[in-house]
Amino acid sequence: MRSWLGSRFPAGSSASPEFTLRAVLLGLLIGCLLCFTNLYFGLQTGWISMMSLQSALIGFLISRLLSTPITPQENVVVQTTAVATGTMPLAAGFVGIIPALGILEQDKDGSGPIQMSWLSAIGWSCAVAYFGVFMSPPLRKQVVIEEQLAFPSGTATAQLISVLHKVPLYSPDSSLRQRRGYNPLSTGDSEDAQPSSDQTGPDSEDVDAEAREVIQNTGWASLAWSFLASSLLTLSAYFFPVVFAIPLFGKYLAQQWLWTFTPSLSYVGQGIIMEFPTTLSMNLGMFVGWGVLSPISKHYGWAPGPVGDMTTGARGWILWTSLAIMSSDSLVALVPVAKEFIERLFRRKALDHVDRPNDPGLTQDDHEVETEDRLVSNHWVLWGLCGSICAGIVIVSLVFGSEGIKPWATLVGFVMGGLLSILGVRALGETDLNPVSGLGKISQLLFAVIQPGNVVANIIAGGVAEAGAQQAGDLMQDLKTGHLIHASPKAQFYGQLIGSTLSIPVTVTAYVLYSRAYPIPGPTFPAPTAYVWLSLARLLRNGELPQNSAIFMLSSAIFFGVVSVLKTSATHRQLWYAKYIPSGVAFAIGFLNTPSFSIARLIGGVIEHLYHKKFAASGGTRDIRLIVVASGFVLGEGVMSIACLVLRTFGIGVASCWGCSHGMCGGCPSAS
Template identity: 75%
Template sequence: MTLAAYFFPVIFSLPLFGRYLARQWLWTFTPSLSYVGQGIIMGFPTTLSMNLGMLVGWGILSPLSKHKGWAPGPVGDMTSGARGWILWTSLAIMCTDSLVSLGPVIGEVIYTKLLKRAVSLGEDGEHKEDNEIETDERLVPMRWVLWGLGGSITLGTLLVWMVFGNEGIKPWATLLGFVMGGLLSVLGVRALGETDLNPVSGLGKISQLFFAWIQPGNIVANIIAGGVAEAGAQQAGDLMQDLKTGHLIRASPRAQFYGQLIGSSLSIIVTATAYTLYNRAYQIPGPSFPAPTAYVWLGLARLLRDGELPEKSNVFMMAFAIVFALIAAAKTHATLRHRWYAKWIPSGVAFAIGFLNTPSFSLARLVGGFIEYLYYRRVGGQEKGGIKLIIIASGFVLGEGVVSIISLILRTFGIGVASCWGCVPGLCGGCPS
């Protein structure tokens, strides 16, 4: 299906409610099995939150901002169009939801470190218990961690300085960004472990706000520092899940450490090469790769520098921030108390993602989420359903990912689409606008 969509792009850009709404308001449907698989993995409640956000953002706020003249440009324009206008409301929702969700985590960290620590100490100041069950030869020596941490921070600081220079970000500021990234990663890991949500967007924005204070007016420094914090929190969360899985199946932590080192080293070459090839073959940002999150980062950095918001966007940002602060508090409270209805309370981050992306991004995932809901309802829950559905969904994602490499090779060698029949101008990747 992915290969067919390469030669006939309309397959992945179907006008959902006619060509007018597709062309003017970007309402198309992408029946991507990768999107469907991601929806299955995400689950019905999350995809439902995403599509609620999509309906509010693209069905209400986007037309409203256009007709009121607050976003006079083309709807899809991220600077002067409705898509750029609703981006600010999305940013307010993400930051509010992330920060409110982090509150209990921060409180728990403080409580654990400052109060519970006294309980685990004996009169002589030594810890009474050690819960480590691994032998020394299977563990990663602490000196490896310290040397690796110091070396990577030093190398990272030098590389950032070589690429961006003193005008981009000062070496001391980069170093401070790494330190802050490490601290925020602790919060991200705790939040992910307790709520199954890693609030990396909010953590990145915290770092951006901090660097707007210590290096005011420097957009490059702001984005780099925020990127370091968000990437650190994201990777820390992924590693936590990997290492926890290894712990459950009694895998050697040292063997996992070796595997992560090899994978991380190879990924430098793979990702840089892949991005270079994609950048040559496709327009980035463009119809195939709009990169909406990049505009969120750039928009916040510019806001912190200039202090200017699109007309009336501040009113909607404040209103939605208040609403989702209350929703996030209710969801966090219900989650920590293991209430059955917690998963049905809308996720602010998922809701905001529905704003960021065009309807085609969310609708196919809703199909996957609905399949997940029906399947587990029929078999009697996830406990009885096993992982069969997740394996199928992973196959959907993997299949499209592998074939996308073939598509990239075809485009690199100048083999274009077979037909643009049915395509809406400007919405089909690979077709001339």
């Protein structure tokens, strides 16, 4: 085993420091910034990013200030720890579930608003923070080692690390799909190393050298000026809210129909990271939702209230069409994954009945490349799963009481989370999309049957199931990165545990501070996914839909079910146009958010497309430099939002509401 590894990885790589104090601290530092950033943007738009590639890039840049730069394996631990820390706002439901519980109504839901204290929110987070972490080691064995699924984002991160640290990329499967713009290093002195499919010749090493030179020579400068520009623009929008609420087609449409433009550099950076096809789908949804269905529902009196009202207005009316599209796309995309999973189970059972010693060809090979001392032991996994489930049941009961959700129902939620994690991880590995929104809806549908009429239990159980699926999926991308860079799975596991643990008080404290400074949901933080959770729970309780919304829900669900089939088929066949077939989830997000959030992301997607097209045609460093700039844009607003929160807490408000009208500027007192 040692000699086999040695022929494919740099000499002594397995003995290089991996789980080190500096790697963990660096990962926690980056992760805490991402935690605030993801909570900030998640409450605004319902969309967060893993930022694994950006974490590895920033970790590398910071490490160059140290006397001894970090090793590639340490960088894997850095980005793994950062992702575990930064994604807790979604895993623990602080961008959807917790705000949804806070807007419950006694007459509609059978329960009044549940406002969680800091201590109860800590308890809830502890209940759901570890289940997905302990699920990841056995899932890694199946989907990363045995099935060798692509996990495009994890693969892209590994490719970037290989370029930055000058190490070859292990690729046993030539069919790995890669994020465009990254080429693995040529194998150099490793005669037995296998090149990946995108490695076309000796020129690839020149491209890699050029990419490293860009990062090392201009990386800090690009990151600094993009960070500064985004920060200053965010600060100016805090004091002059109209800066982020520019009327697109006149003041009337901006005020009455919410057609404004937010020139946020962070949204542009997110669009660059999301890439052009996804931002295009989002803006198609924005146009259909806000340019077609919103006026129709208002004109015919189906949504008579103010357009932005989530109860009687057009925004609340089109929410149902968005929910139908999101659920249909997610569930249809899971069908081939579930089908293949079931077929594998039956094939495995058939193999168990065969006399393997008489037919060695049917023996299942173990493709594990790591030694036992570098893997997470089965005892850790078993005790961790049992402990996290038992502790979770007890904590949820203490936080919400037996009237909120029964202990047995919480147990069912964890079981559902484990089953749905398998489907979600497989879908993520094949398509780079974790359909957690659809998976959460499956759990809600189940609990409408086993604990009918209980809106609180419906939301909590759905959150428990979604947390496991989302966390296991995100961490699996990191394990794919570690596999390709030959980092210790045990070191990554420790980083995930530490990151998840620290993220609990950071996320809860950040949410409490935001909720004290701003109404949630409110003009600044509309928390759109909170209404998705609550609306479905209410529908399952009383069966009432807004007027004439059912026909639009049914037709859009059927249409996007067909679109999802076409997209899934084209993706599996690796057809070039697959990425341009609209994504139902991204399309639905365009409904949930006002136009101001989507247009800037489209600008970022167009920039990414044109930039890549130019550099792909001429060779060069491609989108390495662009990723640095995009990271600075996103982090700049995220970090400055903390400063704005401090200003708001101390009573330092806007300097001028000039140009603002009611409902147009989220941060202006005259608009709230």
